[in-house]
Amino acid sequence: MEAGVDDAYLVRRAQEGYLDAYAELVDRHAGLAYRVALRVVGNHHDAEDVAQDALVAAWQQLPHFRGQCTFSTWLYRIVTRRALNRIQRQRRSVSLDLIGDVADCSAGPAMSLERDLIMDAVTNAIQVLPPAQRIVVVLHHLEGLSYADVAAVTDSSVAAVRSHLFRARRTLGIALEEWR
Amino acid sequence: MTGSNHAARGSYFSDGSRELACGAAVDDVLEQVADGDGEPLSEHQQHCAHCQAAIREFINIWAPVRELADQPVTVPHRLQASVMHQIDKLVQDVWYTLELTDDGAMRVAARVVATIARDTARRVRGVRVVLGRTTDTRVADLVAKATRRHRHQNAGIGVLGRTAVIDLAVAVTYGEQVHQVAHEIQRRVKAELQENLGLQTILVNVTVDDVLPRPEN
Numbered sequence: 001m002e003a004g005v006d007d008a009y010l011v012r013r014a015q016e017g018y019l020d021a022y023a024e025l026v027d028r029h030a031g032l033a034y035r036v037a038l039r040v041v042g043n044h045h046d047a048e049d050v051a052q053d054a055l056v057a058a059w060q061q062l063p064h065f066r067g068q069c070t071f072s073t074w075l076y077r078i079v080t081r082r083a084l085n086r087i088q089r090q091r092r093s094v095s096l097d098l099i100g101d102v103a104d105c106s107a108g109p110a111m112s113l114e115r116d117l118i119m120d121a122v123t124n125a126i127q128v129l130p131p132a133q134r135i136v137v138v139l140h141h142l143e144g145l146s147y148a149d150v151a152a153v154t155d156s157s158v159a160a161v162r163s164h165l166f167r168a169r170r171t172l173g174i175a176l177e178e179w180r
Numbered sequence: 181m182t183g184s185n186h187a188a189r190g191s192y193f194s195d196g197s198r199e200l201a202c203g204a205a206v207d208d209v210l211e212q213v214a215d216g217d218g219e220p221l222s223e224h225q226q227h228c229a230h231c232q233a234a235i236r237e238f239i240n241i242w243a244p245v246r247e248l249a250d251q252p253v254t255v256p257h258r259l260q261a262s263v264m265h266q267i268d269k270l271v272q273d274v275w276y277t278l279e280l281t282d283d284g285a286m287r288v289a290a291r292v293v294a295t296i297a298r299d300t301a302r303r304v305r306g307v308r309v310v311l312g313r314t315t316d317t318r319v320a321d322l323v324a325k326a327t328r329r330h331r332h333q334n335a336g337i338g339v340l341g342r343t344a345v346i347d348l349a350v351a352v353t354y355g356e357q358v359h360q361v362a363h364e365i366q367r368r369v370k371a372e373l374q375e376n377l378g379l380q381t382i383l384v385n386v387t388v389d390d391v392l393p394r395p396e397n
Binding site for chain 1: 191192193207210211214238241242244245247248249251253255256259260262263264266267268270291294295298309311347349351390
């Protein structure tokens with residue numbers, strides 16, 4: 001696919017039934033969907049399920065997408081909602097033992113290195129944040145979205161995003177300070 | 181709790197303190213570091229040892245979060261294929277029955293026809309981008325009704341016999357004769373589908389809806 005073709009063009013075409021236009025959008029944004037899902041749900045298995053569900057749901061909801069925001073912002077919203085649902089189900093089914101799986105998947109000799117332990121500590125610290133704080137940390141500090149974009153994705157206000165971030169950063173600060 | 185105590189114990193967060201010794205809010209300084217790597221320093225911070233020490237410390241504390249953000253995440257190789265496979269199942273396929281015998285029907289999925297048409301069109305000079313689709317549901321229904329009497333019992337919904345209707349959305353290179361490019365696409369796609377799939381009646385609708393600059397190479 002030509003690099004000169006933007007997402008908006010592909011979205012319009014996909015809405016008209018050009019399946020390969022949507023296939024190109026999936027190629028471009030599967031990484032985003034999977035990355036966010038992984039950071040929020042905390043394990044590869046659920047992250048793949050969430051990303052897959054979100055990308056299929058985006059196809060189904062595409063006729064209702066009016067282009068008020070970018071396709072990626074819209075996809076962020078779908079992924080985060082599905083990821084939230086997943087972790088809420090995890091809580092109900094007491095499957096929090098899955099947390100930490102992200103680090104386990106990269107297990108190997110390098111695990112003994114302090115750097116990897118610190119990475120695990122950050123990952124785990126994010127995983128134990130309350131869901132609302134976890135999502136804004138993932139979207140703002142890991143994905144680089146602005147406060148306004150995070151507010152748009154999470155259907156909240158900039159003030160609420162800042163408030164969640166303040167509390168989340170303090171919690172992370174406590175966890176990370178122990179590694180200093 | 182004061183900044184001097186922070187320095188003594190080396191802790192800014194554990195005791196729940198909210199201010200540095202100078203009165204600056206710990207959370208504001210942490211936000212400054214997390215969002216902007218500690219820059220720019222305010223007038224107060226340029227002359228405040230407490231703030232400068234806290235900023236240096238917070239940069240170190242926050243470094244693993246930055247590192248995590250920069251870490252590449254490997255996407256499962258099957259993810260894109262799984263998504264498109266699921267979507268294929270959701271999309272009502274129109275089948276083209278090519279051979280009808282007493283042994284059954286040989287069918288080629290509509291999306292295969294669309295893919296061949298698209299790839300053929302991409303090879304036409306002056307074409308930059310092609311997206312292909314087969315008949316939309318509305319057209320497929322009309323053709324299905326028209327061909328109902330001829331449908332083979334093994335055939336799927338919307339059987340078109342040896343007939344295909346292809347829609348191609350095309351972006352051409354700036355400066356090319358759009359009319360000629362469109363005609364050449366129709367000619368080659370028809371020839372390719374007749375040759376490779378044995379389709380007989382082929383309609384190729386070409387929509388040129390964008391013009392892109394000539395590639396630099």
